[in-house]
Amino acid sequence: ACSQKKARNAALHPLWQSPLTIPGGTRQSPINIQWRDSVYDPFLKPLKISYDPTTCLHIWNNGYSFLVEFDDSTDRSIIIGGPLENQYRLKQFHFHWGAINDWGSEHTVDSKFYPAELHLVHWNAVEYPSFEDAVMEGNGLAVIGVFLKLGARHEGLQTLVDALPAVRHKDTVIEFDVFDPSCLIPSCPDYWTYAGSLTTPPLTESVTWIIKKKPIEVDEDQLEAFRMLLFTSDGEEEKRMVDNFRPLQPLMNRTVRSSFR
Numbered sequence: 001a002c003s004q005k006k007a008r009n010a011a012l013h014p015l016w017q018s019p020l021t022i023p024g025g026t027r028q029s030p031i032n033i034q035w036r037d038s039v040y041d042p043f044l045k046p047l048k049i050s051y052d053p054t055t056c057l058h059i060w061n062n063g064y065s066f067l068v069e070f071d072d073s074t075d076r077s078i079i080i081g082g083p084l085e086n087q088y089r090l091k092q093f094h095f096h097w098g099a100i101n102d103w104g105s106e107h108t109v110d111s112k113f114y115p116a117e118l119h120l121v122h123w124n125a126v127e128y129p130s131f132e133d134a135v136m137e138g139n140g141l142a143v144i145g146v147f148l149k150l151g152a153r154h155e156g157l158q159t160l161v162d163a164l165p166a167v168r169h170k171d172t173v174i175e176f177d178v179f180d181p182s183c184l185i186p187s188c189p190d191y192w193t194y195a196g197s198l199t200t201p202p203l204t205e206s207v208t209w210i211i212k213k214k215p216i217e218v219d220e221d222q223l224e225a226f227r228m229l230l231f232t233s234d235g236e237e238e239k240r241m242v243d244n245f246r247p248l249q250p251l252m253n254r255t256v257r258s259s260f261r
């Protein structure tokens, strides 16, 4: 059994091989969201999202996902309201997905996996001078999670999908100068929120998670386009970029709040 575990572990991408628990972690992510255990909080405000599409910079493959990065030197693309004390600046968004449609998301709802999950990463530029500083603070980051489900083709996502062949290998980048990520966020205002962490190293417990209740629909070809990306650099033995999600973490002493009854 031990040698089997070693073999299975060796099959994992280096990022997820290390014992993925941080000592003393009490608010790790992702978690299963048990709908019936979430607590409606009438004081939660609607989340206000205002992105400036011209703050979009580039897409790059960083070896564990593909990231669309934004110019976060000003407050042009921000979110405010919801569970947040002040406004947070958009820095990047990325996805997590599976090798097949049965899994791929990081969070689950009533133990159901979605084939993929979008993360829009924001940082508290009101209280901290940089993203790197905010990553170390309990209220430093706010990440909006959006589930992707198999269905109709998503026209807004397609502009991203068309660019993916250009970032197939790790550490490749392509300029991407106008994109409004709000087209990837469901119009339904309902969300769950809880205190959590980054789901990849440094795994710091600095994230206010805002998980949208409604998924967006994407089609099979669009999911397949994610799966043709590679973890590996040009010239290395190819390893398909799939199953780049962290295992579920214990809820411990946390309550998931809902913005809806």
Ligand SMILES: N=Nc1ccc(S(N)(=O)=O)cc1
Residues within 6 Å of the ligand: 119, 121, 143, 197, 198, 199, 200, 201, 202
């Ligand atoms: N180092 N930056 C990171 C930003 C966001 C995430 S996640 N997957 O929690 O949104 C992980 C790492």
Ligand SMILES: [Zn+2]
Residues within 6 Å of the ligand: 094, 095, 096, 119, 199
């Ligand atoms: Zn993520």
